[in-house]
Structures are given as C-alpha cells and as structure tokens.
Amino acid sequence: xxxxxxxxxxxxxxxxxxxxxxxxxxxxxxxxxxxxxxxxxxxxxxxxxxxxxxxxxxxxxxxxxxxxxxxxxxxxxxxxxxxxxxxxxxxxxxxxxxxxxxxxxxxxxxxxxxxxxxxxxxxxxxxxxxxxxxxxxxxxxxxxxxxxxxxxxxxxxxxxxxxxxxxxxxxx
Ligand code: SF4
Ligand code: SF4
Numbered sequence: 001x002x003x004x005x006x007x008x009x010x011x012x013x014x015x016x017x018x019x020x021x022x023x024x025x026x027x028x029x030x031x032x033x034x035x036x037x038x039x040x041x042x043x044x045x046x047x048x049x050x051x052x053x054x055x056x057x058x059x060x061x062x063x064x065x066x067x068x069x070x071x072x073x074x075x076x077x078x079x080x081x082x083x084x085x086x087x088x089x090x091x092x093x094x095x096x097x098x099x100x101x102x103x104x105x106x107x108x109x110x111x112x113x114x115x116x117x118x119x120x121x122x123x124x125x126x127x128x129x130x131x132x133x134x135x136x137x138x139x140x141x142x143x144x145x146x147x148x149x150x151x152x153x154x155x156x157x158x159x160x161x162x163x164x165x166x167x168x169x170x171x172x
Contacts, residue, residue, distance in 0.1 A: 036112035070148040074130040077148035078105070078124050080164035088165055090143040099138035104129040119165055126152060127160035 049056050059068065070076065076105055080088050092109040103125075110120035144164070154160055 070150060071160065074147040074148055074150070076149040077126050077129060077131060077147050078135060078144050078164065079154060080122060080144050081142065088119075088143055089123060089141045090119050090165060091141060092117060092138070095138045096135035096144060097142065097143065099134045101134065102128055102130065105135055121163050122165040123161045124164050125160065126162060127157055 023071075061068065080090060082088050090107075092107055094107045097105045097107045105125075106121075106123040107119065108121040108123065109117050112118050131146070133146060137147060152160075
C-alpha cells in the first residue's frame with residue numbers, strides 16, 4: 001500500500017511533468033524541422049526539373065501515342081511471333097494451353113496433306129488473361145511472347161477472342 005502511494009507521488013512530481021513537457025516539445029520541434037527540410041527537398045527537385053526539362057520522366061499521353069515506347073518487361077497480352085514471311089514457330093504442342101491457369105488459350109490442331117499434325121487455330125481469350133506469363137515460359141520454341149499493346153479495351157467482348165496464328169493482313 002505504501003509502495004503504491006510512493007509511485008503515484010513520483011509520477012505527479014513537478015520535475016517529472018516538466019521533463020515530459022520538454023521531451024514532447026523537443027520531439028515536436030524536431031518533426032517540424034524534418035518536415036521543413038522535406039519540403040525544401042521537394043521544391044529543389046521541382047526547380048531542377050524546371051531548369052532542365054530533359055530530366056522529366058512524366059510522359060504526355062495521349063499526345064505521345066505515336067512515339068510512346070513501352071518498358072521492356074511490359075505485358076500487353078500474348079502475341080504469336082511471326083517472321084518477315086509471316087511464318088510462326090508454333091508446333092501445336094499445347095504446352096502453353098496446359099500451363100495457362102484459367103483456360104485463356106485453346107490450341108486446335110489439324111493435319112496437313114501428309115497427315116502430319118499441325119496447328120489449326122491458336123485461340124487466345126484476352127478478356128480472361130491475367131498476363132501472368134506462364135504460357136510464355138512454357139513454350140519451348142519461343143513461339144509466343146508478351147506484346148506491347150496497351151490500349152486493349154473494347155466494347156465488344158467478341159473482339160477480345162483472338163486467333164493468334166492468323167497471318168498479318170488476313171481479314172478472316
Ligand atoms: S499470360 Fe497467363 S493467363 Fe494469360 S494466356 Fe498466358 S498463361 Fe494464360
Ligand atoms: S505456342 Fe509454344 S507451347 Fe504453345 S502450342 Fe505453340 S509451340 Fe507449343
């Protein structure tokens with residue numbers, strides 16, 4: 001009982017209260033100083049961009065649509081790589097289809113005149129693709145990659161189901 005009374009008396013001692021107030025004031029003033037320095041730092045950065053606009057990294061979109069270069073690791077949907085003669089490397093092995101976790105890819109194979117299995121249609125459902133890249137990693141032939149298109153929205157869902165092995169310029 002005596003011990004409890006002594007403790008309360010110490011906590012309310014005027015010297016103790018004065019010390020707490022000094023510590024609080026010191027912390028408060030320190031935070032004001034840090035905030036002020038941070039403000040000066042930000043203003044200095046803004047001023048440096050004003051004096052040297054080459055440093056500015058913000059891009060003006062859509063004004064720069066024709067010249068915009070997307071980052072190397074940007075994932076804008078699956079595309080099938082075609083060479084200059086519009087040939088692709090897909091063998092129809094279906095490894096990408098099996099790697100896709102949500103069924104965004106359907107590889108429909110057919111046979112050529114010699115009876116050999118070849119790719120018929122490579123169907124890619126952009127509307128459900130999560131851009132996870134698993135199909136790209138699964139392909140042993142580098143036949144598909146992530147595209148750089150970034151304006152992918154459409155009012156028509158059917159336009160988001162794509163035949164990737166369709167040749168460029170083929171409207172069918
Ligand atoms: S990126 Fe992912 S979700 Fe999209 S098709 Fe490939 S595996 Fe499927
Ligand atoms: S894209 Fe690659 S993994 Fe997919 S079916 Fe073609 S060759 Fe096989």
